[in-house]
Amino acid sequence: MKKFLVALATVFTLSGAAHAAFPEKDLTLIVPWSAGGGTDTIARALVKNAKKYIGVNVNVVNKTGGQGVVGMGAIKLARPDGYTVGLITFGLSTYKLMGLSDMTFRDFELLQLLNQSAAALSVKADSEWSSLEDLVQYAKANPGKVTLGHTGAGVAWHLSAAALGLAHGVEFNFIPFDGGAPTRSALLGGHIDLAATGIDEVKQLNDAEQIKILAVNADERHPSFPDVPTFTEAGYGLDAPILDWRGLALPKNVPADRVAVLEEGFKKMFEDPDFRQYCEEVGLMLVYEDSEGFEEFLTNMENVLAPTLEATGLLR
Amino acid sequence: MSIMYLLEAFQTIFSDLSSLMFILIGVVAGIMVGCLPGLTATMGCALLIPFTFSLPPVQGLLMLMGIFTGAIYGGSIAAILIRTPGTPAAAATLLDGFPLSKRGEAGKAIGIATIASFVGGTIGALIMSFMAPQIAQFGLRFGPPEFFALAVFGLSMIISISGESLLKGVIAALVGLLITTIGFDPLSGVPRFAFGNDNLLGGITFIPALIGLFGFAQVFRNIEKMGIVPQVRSKVSRILPSFKEVKTLLPTMFKSGGIGSVTGSVPGLGCDIAAFIAYGEAKRTSKKPETFGQGALEGIAAPEAANNGATGGAMIPMLTLGVPGDAVTAVLLGALTIHGFQPGPLLFRDHPEIVYPIFAGMILCQLVLLGVGLAGARLFAKLINIDIKVLTSIIFLLCIVGSYSMRFSFFDVGLALGIGVVAYFMSYAKFPVSPILLALILGPMAEQNMRRAMMLSNDDLSIFVTRPISATFLFLAVLMAGLSYMKYKKLREIERKVAETTAQDAVAK
Numbered sequence: 001m002k003k004f005l006v007a008l009a010t011v012f013t014l015s016g017a018a019h020a021a022f023p024e025k026d027l028t029l030i031v032p033w034s035a036g037g038g039t040d041t042i043a044r045a046l047v048k049n050a051k052k053y054i055g056v057n058v059n060v061v062n063k064t065g066g067q068g069v070v071g072m073g074a075i076k077l078a079r080p081d082g083y084t085v086g087l088i089t090f091g092l093s094t095y096k097l098m099g100l101s102d103m104t105f106r107d108f109e110l111l112q113l114l115n116q117s118a119a120a121l122s123v124k125a126d127s128e129w130s131s132l133e134d135l136v137q138y139a140k141a142n143p144g145k146v147t148l149g150h151t152g153a154g155v156a157w158h159l160s161a162a163a164l165g166l167a168h169g170v171e172f173n174f175i176p177f178d179g180g181a182p183t184r185s186a187l188l189g190g191h192i193d194l195a196a197t198g199i200d201e202v203k204q205l206n207d208a209e210q211i212k213i214l215a216v217n218a219d220e221r222h223p224s225f226p227d228v229p230t231f232t233e234a235g236y237g238l239d240a241p242i243l244d245w246r247g248l249a250l251p252k253n254v255p256a257d258r259v260a261v262l263e264e265g266f267k268k269m270f271e272d273p274d275f276r277q278y279c280e281e282v283g284l285m286l287v288y289e290d291s292e293g294f295e296e297f298l299t300n301m302e303n304v305l306a307p308t309l310e311a312t313g314l315l316r
Numbered sequence: 317m318s319i320m321y322l323l324e325a326f327q328t329i330f331s332d333l334s335s336l337m338f339i340l341i342g343v344v345a346g347i348m349v350g351c352l353p354g355l356t357a358t359m360g361c362a363l364l365i366p367f368t369f370s371l372p373p374v375q376g377l378l379m380l381m382g383i384f385t386g387a388i389y390g391g392s393i394a395a396i397l398i399r400t401p402g403t404p405a406a407a408a409t410l411l412d413g414f415p416l417s418k419r420g421e422a423g424k425a426i427g428i429a430t431i432a433s434f435v436g437g438t439i440g441a442l443i444m445s446f447m448a449p450q451i452a453q454f455g456l457r458f459g460p461p462e463f464f465a466l467a468v469f470g471l472s473m474i475i476s477i478s479g480e481s482l483l484k485g486v487i488a489a490l491v492g493l494l495i496t497t498i499g500f501d502p503l504s505g506v507p508r509f510a511f512g513n514d515n516l517l518g519g520i521t522f523i524p525a526l527i528g529l530f531g532f533a534q535v536f537r538n539i540e541k542m543g544i545v546p547q548v549r550s551k552v553s554r555i556l557p558s559f560k561e562v563k564t565l566l567p568t569m570f571k572s573g574g575i576g577s578v579t580g581s582v583p584g585l586g587c588d589i590a591a592f593i594a595y596g597e598a599k600r601t602s603k604k605p606e607t608f609g610q611g612a613l614e615g616i617a618a619p620e621a622a623n624n625g626a627t628g629g630a631m632i633p634m635l636t637l638g639v640p641g642d643a644v645t646a647v648l649l650g651a652l653t654i655h656g657f658q659p660g661p662l663l664f665r666d667h668p669e670i671v672y673p674i675f676a677g678m679i680l681c682q683l684v685l686l687g688v689g690l691a692g693a694r695l696f697a698k699l700i701n702i703d704i705k706v707l708t709s710i711i712f713l714l715c716i717v718g719s720y721s722m723r724f725s726f727f728d729v730g731l732a733l734g735i736g737v738v739a740y741f742m743s744y745a746k747f748p749v750s751p752i753l754l755a756l757i758l759g760p761m762a763e764q765n766m767r768r769a770m771m772l773s774n775d776d777l778s779i780f781v782t783r784p785i786s787a788t789f790l791f792l793a794v795l796m797a798g799l800s801y802m803k804y805k806k807l808r809e810i811e812r813k814v815a816e817t818t819a820q821d822a823v824a825k
Contacts, residue, residue: 035362066517153505192457204660
């Protein structure tokens with residue numbers, strides 16, 4: 001009997017040791033935006049080769065609604081066992097400031113930054129303006145006349161354009177659309193004079209010479225768009241650019257050893273050549289920051305956003 | 317677009333039978349996805365994209381297009397059999413499909429839906445193949461005022477789908493419009509009527525509402541009737557519509573297919589709106605408009621031809637401009653990008669090797685759909701011969717899974733159940749539920765674009781009547797509303813007279 005108990009204990013300890021290996025089942029990646037959209041596509045491309053780097057598959061689950069609040073809330077409240085990872089996006093920088101939710105990045109265990117996207121101001125190819133200078137001169141002479149379409153109130157592109165207007169005393173007539181695609185078609189159809197979008201969102205149209213990108217709101221030129229000047233180069237710089245971002249995060253209180261495994265695994269997926277190639281094709285700028293760098297970036301972003309949100313009347 | 321390229325593309329597809337197999341797999345999988353309420357064409361495509369990673373791009377796309385085509389058609393099967401549209405695009409189909417099914421003619425209804433989907437889909441595919449650039453330019457002329465006018469025109473269809481009482485239909489539509497104001501306002505970024513609940517920030521989402529209004533409500537009605545009303549049996553002997561019936565429906569199918577293709581090609585409209593517009597148009601021009609809602613064959617042919625026509629239409633702006641026509645083509649756009657093709661004006665010039673097989677594949681998808689659909693009609697129609705207790709349990713389960721799976725949210729299941737209870741009692745008070753659905757589709761479009769247009773014009777209302785497309789749609793809406801109202805009055809008048817005479821006859825006797 002005693003022997004049996006010892007044997008039993010050994011079996012349990014052994015299986016216990018086996019359990020310590022993490023991860024031993026597939027992971028879930030919560031994406032707060034709908035299947036097939038830009039963020040979702042990036043998420044799926046990122047975890048495509050997961051098995052090679054972390055030993056298990058990563059299943060993408062889309063929990064959408066409320067401008068990302070629902071999905072990010074689900075990440076925050078997920079069981080902190082490391083099996084649920086979340087993709088967090090720009091909205092998290094604005095929810096609290098805009099009074100949509102009390103959630104901020106401080107409610108998460110940050111894993112890493114994935115990418116930053118810069119805002120571009122574009123006009124139709126046959127527009128009379130061919131530089132930011134032309135546009136600003138016209139807009140100053142005709143305050144409120146220039147119609148500027150953007151992808152939604154409080155989105156990075158809207159705030160970038162608003163910051164430009166505030167800093168240089170230009171008055172635009174802002175028209176919010178429901179996402180990137182309707183904004184692009186409104187620009188092509190001549191319903192708006194100017195569009196504020198992510199620079200990667202207008203890549204094909206720029207390549208096809210259907211539109212002209214006047215300037216990009218970033219510190220440096222975008223490698224895929226070497227001819228497009230930054231706001232500063234065009235003569236209308238801002239103190240700090242407002243950048244859209246995407247990153248990975250966990251709920252709080254995940255055991256440290258598991259966080260380390262995930263950090264390493266996702267970094268490898270991030271460096272996968274297939275993923276890199278895909279991002280290059282769509283003009284998506286990958287930027288890596290570890291959890292510390294990510295946190296610093298997000299803290300700065302809140303400081304940059306608050307005054308712009310206040311001036312546009314979105315601050316609550 | 318040269319016909320030679322297209323023929324060459326057909327040759328490429330036929331030279332490798334695996335391409336045909338992928339179309340077949342796609343169409344069959346699409347029909348299954350479409351049949352199940354809550355699983356939409358968008359989800360079907362999005363879930364399958366990872367599987368296409370490993371396929372050659374053309375075959376991956378053919379399979380995705382097969383799913384798109386199959387799912388939009390498959391939605392009608394659930395609409396006809398269990399009064400729950402499998403996809404939003406089939407919402408108009410149930411108006412006449414379910415009454416037919418109740419008469420034991422489910423097979424005929426499915427047969428007509430199949431043929432109409434084939435005709436409409438083929439028209440859409442042909443328009444896409446030969447007129448894509450021109451149609452795309454037309455779609456771009458739709459700005460905020462045009463979208464608003466079109467939404468108003470669409471809302472005038474309430475008259476067509478209200479059933480017995482126009483007033484009750486309008487009340488239902490207004491309730492629907494009110495519901496659409498719940499949630500984050502995309503224009504100002506302010507949450508409305510969310511009561512601090514994160515789940516309501518995104519508004520009442522469409523799929524749970526659809527499942528509640530139709531699926532759960534039907535479950536409750538079935539439970540009520542169980543054991544009291546004898547179950548309808550499908551007539552299995554004559555399952556398919558006769559050639560003569562199809563022939564008389566052909567003009568409706570052609571017209572609706574055309575309406576669908578053009579509607580689908582305007583970015584942001586999509587299959588569901590196309591179906592309602594075609595249904596209203598078919599009823600307006602019908603010789604027997606009073607049969608609509610009672611199981612009119614035209615009432616199935618029109619929306620089914622239109623929604624499948626819209627699949628081809630929706631591909632047009634996606635391929636030529638890189639702007640998706642609807643949610644499904646947005647997913648297809650993602651798939652093309654993953655395979656290294658950037659849809660947009662350069663795609664035709666740089667990658668004809670992918671463009672022409674897409675055209676050819678779309679046409680082939682329709683043929684495969686016709687074959688699978690007609691072969692399956694008999695089988696599908698027999699589904700309602702399952703014992704009603706079993707069938708109702710299955711529908712109940714599907715409704716729960718369907719409302720959960722859109723956002724993986726139990727909140728949505730509760731929401732759908734709640735809406736189902738309301739819809740069940742509405743049917744007692746003879747309130748039609750379809751106007752609610754129409755309002756849910758068109759409400760946000762009307763509201764947002766009205767406000768956008770006012771921003772563009774600096775609050776000058778004349779923007780709606782000085783732009784030709786907008787003015788035309790608004791005029792049509794007023795005309796339709798006026799004419800239909802007069803017709804409706806006349807009909808009521810006749811009915812009253814008939815009732816009076818019968819009453820007098822009864823007294824005389």
